[in-house]
Amino acid sequence: MSVRVGVIGAGIMGADHARIIAQDLPAAELRVVCDATEERARAVGEANGAYDIMIDPMAMLARGDVDAVLIASPDETHADLTIAAIKAGKSVLCEKPLAPSSEECLRVIEAEVGLGAQLIQTGFMRRFDAAYIEMKAALDVGKLGRAVMMHNFHRNVEAPEWFTGQMAISNSAPHEFDIARYVLGSDFRSISAFQGETDGPVAPVVMVIEGAQGQLVTIEVNNNAAYGYDVRGELVGEKGSIDLGSPVYAKYNLGLQSWERFEEDWRPRFAGAYRAQNKAWLESIQKETPDPNAADAWDGYYATLTAEAGVESLTSGVRAKIDPIEMPQVYADRRRR
Structure with missing residues (x-):
């Protein structure tokens, strides 16, 4: 059974992901392309045979014919859209960053931990x-x-x-x-x-x-x-x-x-890495098990936390400590498998 995917964001990365889903991954169906600009959503959707196009991401997340969501919208929208998606029961592949700040990343982690299941993959494609x-x-x-x-x-x-x-x-x-x-x-x-x-x-x-x-x-x-x-x-x-x-x-x-x-x-x-990443994401949805090599929400948080420490060091001129919170059990359990 194919995974019905909605893509949020029809810019450079969203358009590339829509093409990969529609043309390179037989296990997927490009169900919806959503973008704040209708013309852009329509152009990407029509180019890749999407079933529908939309301009309201929250309305898209409420659809029963969308199983999974790929988020490629502006960085500042990632946290809220990811949280809304997993609360709607959708699996998510979120382009990096998971969120622009570690505080926002922790909101995402809190929401996922509260569900008791891992539904988020962060788009660090170099792993593939x-x-x-x-x-x-x-x-x-x-x-x-x-x-x-x-x-x-x-x-x-x-x-x-x-x-x-x-x-x-x-x-x-x-x-x-x-x-x-x-x-x-x-x-x-x-x-x-x-x-x-x-x-x-x-x-x-x-x-x-x-x-x-x-x-x-x-x-x-x-x-x-x-x-x-x-x-x-x-x-x-x-x-x-x-x-x-x-x-x-x-x-x-x-x-x-x-x-x-x-x-x-x-x-x-990294064209091959993007294809392999998206394929692994779809397979993880079908198997209902996170891909062991994929980046999860914790990895997204850690990268943003490291970036914040790097900016702090550049600004202050001194070495900055990288001090994460204690890893929640759901992520620790995954790393022991």
């Missing part, structure tokens, strides 16, 4: 990227020995003039925060954030995170790298290291030179 999967597997089976360091580079072509170093931490870096925790299998103790100087709109930000098991994690976010979208990573263990690979579809050899193209944004680089 083939390169990160191989990196984590190499560590888990002992090939690298004990993890010592993990280096991460996140570079974009260009940021708007209003973009700030704080936004690099709160908007760009959460993917690095989550994938580092996931690959290392370790929480964090503290974060230190630094920003250089540049003549451009926003200078690169570098963060150093101390892991709970003594690992060091470095993260560079350069939102004005100019040359292309580029994500790199290296996991260093006591026995060796492993570099993150990226898919390369063509190599040019012309005029005594050899080169490869960079993409303009993140979507081509």
Whole structure:
């Protein structure tokens, strides 16, 4: 039986998710596309064969013919929509962030814990990227020995003039925060954030995170790298290291030179990860069991909490402690399975 999905938000990410659900996942039916702008909802819905389009997300959540909800609306709407969805009995895949603040994330967690069941998956798709999967597997089976360091580079072509170093931490870096925790299998103790100087709109930000098991994690976010979208990573263990690979579809050899193209944004680089993430979400709904590799509401909270500590460090110039609440039992039980 197919899972009938409603997508909230018909912007860049909502449109991509609608296409994946409609074209790449036979187990799903794109039932509704909902957006505050009717024209945008209609364009995405018609392009992907949605059964209906709507402009009121709460009305969509009340529908009996929608089993699950994918939230890709503006960040500030995520918490309220996620809470409303799970209270309506809908499974949720919420694009990151789960919420812009840790306090809002805790409201979401409180609502889910109150239900006594996990219905929320947070959209950290890198957990389903083939390169990160191989990196984590190499560590888990002992090939690298004990993890010592993990280096991460996140570079974009260009940021708007209003973009700030704080936004690099709160908007760009959460993917690095989550994938580092996931690959290392370790929480964090503290974060230190630094920003250089540049003549451009926003200078690169570098963060150093101390892991709970003594690992060091470095993260560079350069939102004005100019040359292309580029994500790199290296996991260093006591026995060796492993570099993150990226898919390369063509190599040019012309005029005594050899080169490869960079993409303009993140979507081509992680297209396979988005498909795998959404497939795992649908299968978890059908099995009524959270996917063991997917990020849950607790992971969404932890990434936002880490971002807040990073902004605090950048602002104050000193190391900031990462101090989460005690993990609720429902999330602890999942991690012991």
